[in-house]
Amino acid sequence: MNAAGDKLNQDLLALTESFANAVIGPAEFRRRRREIICQWTGQPVPQVDVSAPSEDDTHPGMKAITDKDVRDAARAPAAEPAAVAAEPSGKSIRWGLWVTVLLLLFAFSGAGALVWFVLRRSA
Amino acid sequence: MADWQYCALTDQGVKRKHNEDAVVAVPDIALWAVADGMGGHEAGDVASKMVVDALASVQRPDNFSLFIDAVEDALIAVNQTMREHAGREYSGRMMGSTVVSMLGAEGYGACVWAGDSRLYRLRDGKLAALSRDHSQVQRLVDAGVLSEAEADAHPNANVITRAVGGAAALVVDVLMFDVSPGDRYLLCSDGLYNEVSKEAIAATLAQGSVPDSARSLIDQAVHNGARDNVSVIVIEAGGA
Numbered sequence: 001m002n003a004a005g006d007k008l009n010q011d012l013l014a015l016t017e018s019f020a021n022a023v024i025g026p027a028e029f030r031r032r033r034r035e036i037i038c039q040w041t042g043q044p045v046p047q048v049d050v051s052a053p054s055e056d057d058t059h060p061g062m063k064a065i066t067d068k069d070v071r072d073a074a075r076a077p078a079a080e081p082a083a084v085a086a087e088p089s090g091k092s093i094r095w096g097l098w099v100t101v102l103l104l105l106f107a108f109s110g111a112g113a114l115v116w117f118v119l120r121r122s123a
Numbered sequence: 124m125a126d127w128q129y130c131a132l133t134d135q136g137v138k139r140k141h142n143e144d145a146v147v148a149v150p151d152i153a154l155w156a157v158a159d160g161m162g163g164h165e166a167g168d169v170a171s172k173m174v175v176d177a178l179a180s181v182q183r184p185d186n187f188s189l190f191i192d193a194v195e196d197a198l199i200a201v202n203q204t205m206r207e208h209a210g211r212e213y214s215g216r217m218m219g220s221t222v223v224s225m226l227g228a229e230g231y232g233a234c235v236w237a238g239d240s241r242l243y244r245l246r247d248g249k250l251a252a253l254s255r256d257h258s259q260v261q262r263l264v265d266a267g268v269l270s271e272a273e274a275d276a277h278p279n280a281n282v283i284t285r286a287v288g289g290a291a292a293l294v295v296d297v298l299m300f301d302v303s304p305g306d307r308y309l310l311c312s313d314g315l316y317n318e319v320s321k322e323a324i325a326a327t328l329a330q331g332s333v334p335d336s337a338r339s340l341i342d343q344a345v346h347n348g349a350r351d352n353v354s355v356i357v358i359e360a361g362g363a
Binding site: 002005008009012013016019020030033034037038040041043044045046048 | 188189192294297
């Protein structure tokens with residue numbers, strides 16, 4: 001790829017970043033991207049109705065990733081992918097089971113002691 | 124339109140119980156894509172299939188910039204559909220898919236992608252990655268925190284920052300490139316490049332027919348253990 005091509009691709013990536021960070025709107029983004037691409041292809045820039053709602057009524061709303069996020073990610077311990085993390089882990093289920101069993105044992109022994117105490121008094 | 128040869132293959136791999144990858148080839152409009160689904164319990168299969176189905180229905184306008192818009196529109200639409208589907212069928216559990224697509228024309232092409240599936244080009248024996256991963260480690264590499272070698276071994280190497288279905292609004296990246304006769308292009312999921320070295324990919328792409336190269340890439344990934352699903356599309360620009 002030649003230097004002019006590299007420059008156009010840098011412009012494309014920067015333009016997308018601006019859009020992702022809501023610096024420019026969807027219609028402006030598409031218009032400028034078409035200009036850059038047509039500069040590459042040599043085709044005429046298409047005239048598209050920019051007032052069309054499909055290109056003007058949405059924003060990416062994507063949270064900008066800052067240098068601080070990048071540094072924090074570098075320091076963060078290894079994380080499971082979101083898809084895996086979203087599922088309940090087997091270990092936490094086993095702990096929950098143990099706590100439930102212990103609570104039940106405690107409740108039954110308490111009830112048994114109460115019955116024994118009442119029966120002993122009434123005997 | 125230029126003359127293209129291609130071969131698209133996908134394989135479940137050795138360790139996975141399902142194939143959550145999907146491939147699509149629409150040679151009539153010179154559009155090829157690989158999608159790598161995520162979400163587990165069939166959600167990943169559904170996600171990647173939704174992506175390739177959406178791309179298979181794209182119409183190609185004469186103007187290339189509008190072709191790119193059409194591909195992006197299809198992905199934005201499927202992003203919305205996928206999120207609604209995840210809310211309805213999977214109790215809002217995460218469901219998504221990476222996508223990397225190649226759009227061809229006479230003398231040039233474009234890559235439209237989100238996530239860490241990749242487009243490579245082999246020209247004069249040299250392999251170059253055209254797409255750049257949307258991943259945590261790629262950001263660290265860009266920031267100069269990690270080297271390329273460290274990135275490959277990083278524990279967060281599989282954490283991606285963009286995917287179809289990953290956010291309410293999808294933003295895809297677009298990259299333009301020139302096409303010369305004899306160029307070979309490779310679209311692949313991470314199941315390939317995590318198992319097969321860049322040198323081996325280059326050597327394999329350089330030899331044999333297009334179907335032989337594609338088959339050999341899959342075979343090498345499987346031979347190396349294929350912990351993930353593996354998908355490849357090898358495309359050769361005609362006129363060599």
